[in-house]
Amino acid sequence: MSSSVKPKVVLVHGGWHRESMYNVLKKYLHGIEVHTVQNPSSAPVPPAQLGGLYDDARNIRQKVESLDGPVVVVAHSYGGAPTTEGLVGLEDKVKRILYLNAFVPDLGASLLGVLGGPDWFYGLDHVDEGYFEMLHAERVFYNDFDPLAAEMAAADLGPQSVKSYDEKITQVAWHTIPSSYVIGEQDAAVPREASEFMASRTKKTYRLPGGHSPFLKQPDRVAMIIHEELKLAMDS
Template structure:
């Protein structure tokens, strides 16, 4: 097994650990851990919020006996930002076309307080925010624009629901203030526009670019693996 840090992978909204498999296949020599976020799943009644996700990320980091590098994709950047600074031996946080926020910010505030058009929002009619959720509208165009068609359809079939609490709860701390960070820009992303990525990436010490859509772990796993390996090798 490699002497490089353990790689902890945190998926984005609607997804699960399954989405990382093509990337993992490209890195057979690394110790890789994946985190299943409680905010994503099929049953709205049991979905967690941002803070539940941060606890899951923290537990995964704490379970590693040595140094880690933590990758957050899309929404996954939020619980990573919340959890990584105060748990374990994290050497670097990598934002993969991800939300890179500061303390006091939420996902919704980051996008101007308005639900993006590709969020199909279902608010609980009884006013119970913990049961409100949203689904991905037009996932083929928004999430998987450059993914091989058969794999894209398989992925769409596995998408879950995402709790509204995960995007309305605000961060209490931001790991990138105290930890080295890298932002990987996905230049053809239809979910998080490139100008927004570039604005957030100004907070990172290092940036990389991929000519990919929103999900390069499916569309360009070999190239993404190359970039991640380079980041791992930067560590002491």
């Protein structure tokens, strides 16, 4: 049954990021009520106070539950994991999940398990102290940016807790909530074969030229995809 009520949009950021990463994209989402969340796993607090995946999942769920009416959730990168964990049981409210170059984990998975441990290609530091520092964001997250823009974007990143990548998924929202996936065809953070596999877990796949962070590089195209997801949500 179609609905005349346009869903609200909740934007979930990725690892090492802050919710302010979506400030550019929000300017392109005309006529949409947009909300962001700050994941505790990369909050602007001392590293010892960073939360884990379950804290992020509760935070996302609380935000969604606080909103009236239907919701479409857009999750980038790591944000796909706590979104997957946190939205189970909200099928009547969350009409769609859009995974944006994101992880789409299944039951029992952790991101460290998926990625093969802490010493993967991202180039990280401070693992023994309980947090990750992204050392090569310019080439991993922003490989399609010009050098100055990549440097400026990387300067906005903060530490990410190890436990957020180590805690395992205990429930899976994409099993019951219609979901879509955006593949960045030059993504240097999520290997192409991994993104293709994770996209196969969803109902619809979009493809964008460019890298891991299209919300900054091509926000107009990401906004168009979100508008399409809203239409699908209203038509369902």
